[in-house]
Amino acid sequence: MHDDPHYDWEKLFNQVPVDATSSVEQRENVKLRVLGAFKSRPAPRSRHITLQAIGHTLMKYKVPHGIAATLFVACAIWLIQSSSTPAFALDRLIEKLMQAKTARYDTIVTVEDHSPLKRKCFYLEPVHIREEADGVVTISDWSAHKSISLDPKTMRATVFSLRNLPDELKNGMRDGNWFEGVRQTLRVATKDPNAKVTSLGEKQFDGRTLVGARIEVPGMPMTFWSDPVTQLPVRIESTMAGPPKTEIVMTNFEFNIELDKSLFSLETPNGYTVADVNVDLSPPSESELVTALRMCTEVSNGEFPSGFDAFSMGKYAATYIHKKGLDKKEATTEQFQETIKIARGFQFVLMLPKEADAHYARAGAKYGDAERAVLWYKPTGSDKYRVIFADLSVREANEMPTVADAIRLSK
Amino acid sequence: MTNSHQKDRIDPEDEMVKLARTDRDAFGGLFDHFYPIIFAYCMRRLAVRANAEDVASEVFLRVAQGIRDFPGLCVEDFRRWLFRIATNAINAQLRQSIRRRELLEAAAYMGRINASVSAPLLDDASPIDWHEVYEELGSLSDREQSIISLRFFGGLKHEQIADVLDLKVGTIRVALSRALDSLRDRLRKRKVERRSASDSPRGDYENA
Numbered sequence: 001m002h003d004d005p006h007y008d009w010e011k012l013f014n015q016v017p018v019d020a021t022s023s024v025e026q027r028e029n030v031k032l033r034v035l036g037a038f039k040s041r042p043a044p045r046s047r048h049i050t051l052q053a054i055g056h057t058l059m060k061y062k063v064p065h066g067i068a069a070t071l072f073v074a075c076a077i078w079l080i081q082s083s084s085t086p087a088f089a090l091d092r093l094i095e096k097l098m099q100a101k102t103a104r105y106d107t108i109v110t111v112e113d114h115s116p117l118k119r120k121c122f123y124l125e126p127v128h129i130r131e132e133a134d135g136v137v138t139i140s141d142w143s144a145h146k147s148i149s150l151d152p153k154t155m156r157a158t159v160f161s162l163r164n165l166p167d168e169l170k171n172g173m174r175d176g177n178w179f180e181g182v183r184q185t186l187r188v189a190t191k192d193p194n195a196k197v198t199s200l201g202e203k204q205f206d207g208r209t210l211v212g213a214r215i216e217v218p219g220m221p222m223t224f225w226s227d228p229v230t231q232l233p234v235r236i237e238s239t240m241a242g243p244p245k246t247e248i249v250m251t252n253f254e255f256n257i258e259l260d261k262s263l264f265s266l267e268t269p270n271g272y273t274v275a276d277v278n279v280d281l282s283p284p285s286e287s288e289l290v291t292a293l294r295m296c297t298e299v300s301n302g303e304f305p306s307g308f309d310a311f312s313m314g315k316y317a318a319t320y321i322h323k324k325g326l327d328k329k330e331a332t333t334e335q336f337q338e339t340i341k342i343a344r345g346f347q348f349v350l351m352l353p354k355e356a357d358a359h360y361a362r363a364g365a366k367y368g369d370a371e372r373a374v375l376w377y378k379p380t381g382s383d384k385y386r387v388i389f390a391d392l393s394v395r396e397a398n399e400m401p402t403v404a405d406a407i408r409l410s411k
Numbered sequence: 412m413t414n415s416h417q418k419d420r421i422d423p424e425d426e427m428v429k430l431a432r433t434d435r436d437a438f439g440g441l442f443d444h445f446y447p448i449i450f451a452y453c454m455r456r457l458a459v460r461a462n463a464e465d466v467a468s469e470v471f472l473r474v475a476q477g478i479r480d481f482p483g484l485c486v487e488d489f490r491r492w493l494f495r496i497a498t499n500a501i502n503a504q505l506r507q508s509i510r511r512r513e514l515l516e517a518a519a520y521m522g523r524i525n526a527s528v529s530a531p532l533l534d535d536a537s538p539i540d541w542h543e544v545y546e547e548l549g550s551l552s553d554r555e556q557s558i559i560s561l562r563f564f565g566g567l568k569h570e571q572i573a574d575v576l577d578l579k580v581g582t583i584r585v586a587l588s589r590a591l592d593s594l595r596d597r598l599r600k601r602k603v604e605r606r607s608a609s610d611s612p613r614g615d616y617e618n619a
Contacts, residue, residue: 012528012529
């Protein structure tokens with residue numbers, strides 16, 4: 001009589017005696033809250049902002065300088081690998097910034113409820129960067145695939161060497177620095193059709209008249225103050241809605257000044273104890289992901305990581321360092337390499353293509369359960385899924401597991 | 412020809428979903444359209460207005476926080492995402508004993524189901540209470556509850572339920588039939604038990 005075999009049930013449930021209409025007042029209240037959350041949600045972060053946030057994560061966990069630098073470099077590499085180069089489209093103001101061959105500037109980063117972090121920075125084209133903060137100097141030359149961090153107080157030097165670079169990354173490493181990161185953000189902002197540019201007119205800063213423009217990037221407005229005569233940028237302010245709310249001010253720019261090349265030397269000064277850290281940039285493997293998951297569950301009561309993003313990467317690496325007591329010992333190359341393992345394992349997940357149909361089901365999963373699927377994906381060219389279970393065993397399956405709260409990971 | 416034409420056509424609702432990732436007004440438009448649907452789903456399943464309001468607002472707050480990373484392209488993707496979040500949130504609520512108790516208390520006030528509706532299902536003309544339906548529904552597995560809820564409280568088709576729960580359509584068909592059979596059996600059993608109980612006072616008295 002009826003096509004639907006469950007017609008009688010439908011009839012029954014249609015008669016549930018509840019008023020299922022929402023009240024207008026309640027709906028409007030919810031809408032206000034929801035739109036508030038929409039407005040203040042974190043915007044996609046540019047690479048340099050992300051790197052700063054990672055830096056703050058590491059600061060929060062009081063990670064020793066050398067190890068923090070290792071993670072910072074590892075995360076920077078991930079960010080470079082996972083981003084694409086946008087089209088070249090700049091307005092006249094930004095061109096000035098783009099054309100700078102050398103630069104000196106200060107950055108002040110203020111994370112909500114934290115004291116400001118100040119850095120003095122130097123840039124020498126094409127990709128030499130020197131950053132000084134609290135006496136620690138970090139010099140990077142991404143074209144040489146090398147970075148060195150010097151701590152004069154402890155007389156320790158950490159030398160990072162990038163290994164096994166894929167061909168496509170050899171050129172991509174050029175923009176892996178803070179200065180270029182700002183330029184990149186401005187390029188993206190000016191290209192974003194949703195970004196609104198508002199003229200702010202003139203304003204006095206320390207007795208100097210500057211002309212301002214505000215670029216409304218959702219969640220991360222950026223104000224750009226420049227000298228009306230030279231049109232060079234003088235002060236760049238950006239605010240990341242967060243949480244946590246983060247304000248970044250770049251100021252005291254000096255462009256095209258004489259900078260001694262020795263400031264950017266990657267040679268280790270005499271008397272320093274050196275820790276060499278090789279950062280492997282070859283494609284990470286599934287077994288490295290398993291290793292990273294093991295390390296994370298070891299330090300979080302058997303729970304699986306809350307995410308595989310750069311922030312989680314920093315958080316779990318920092319937690320691992322603390323719980324394993326690595327921060328209480330003198331930093332060694334082996335300890336650095338241990339922390340990089342988490343970064344590489346996470347990177348494996350982040351690099352999975354859409355076709356991998358990757359899913360992650362951490363809610364309620366605890367390390368040790370051999371029947372609980374936690375993460376699964378299809379390797380390229382395979383019809384079968386590789387399923388990682390909560391005991392970290394890996395099996396193949398013809399069909400994807402059924403886990404209620406699984407979320408899709410693939411890009 | 413028609414299919415191709417339909418594929419090329421830009422659906423304004425789909426466009427709104429894409430815009431909603433960055434555009435507040437577009438997101439507000441999606442909220443206006445979907446909030447009543449999700450609220451009604453929560454209300455029918457949870458029966459207590461305050462709890463339904465909590466869950467519905469929780470759903471949209473999560474959506475607001477995650478919309479930028481939402482990978483879907485069309486309004487159907489968005490609907491699926493909403494119902495997935497809502498179903499998980501409802502299940503999480505009902506795992507709390509206090510919420511289950513509140514649901515059953517509310518159901519107790521719903522009274523009896525019209526016999527003309529319940530009789531064909533249970534092959535029995537004697538009436539059953541809504542309280543019994545909700546109680547037995549709650550005794551099914553989370554997955555069975557989810558499928559029944561999505562089908563009858565959410566009004567979704569099998570294909571849509573399959574998308575929400577990331578299962579195959581065939582699996583949903585079979586699971587729904589089995590879940591309803593199970594629910595029917597449990598309700599019938601209750602009727603039998605009720606009948607025995609109504610017969611028992613004399614026996615109890617005699618035993619006493």
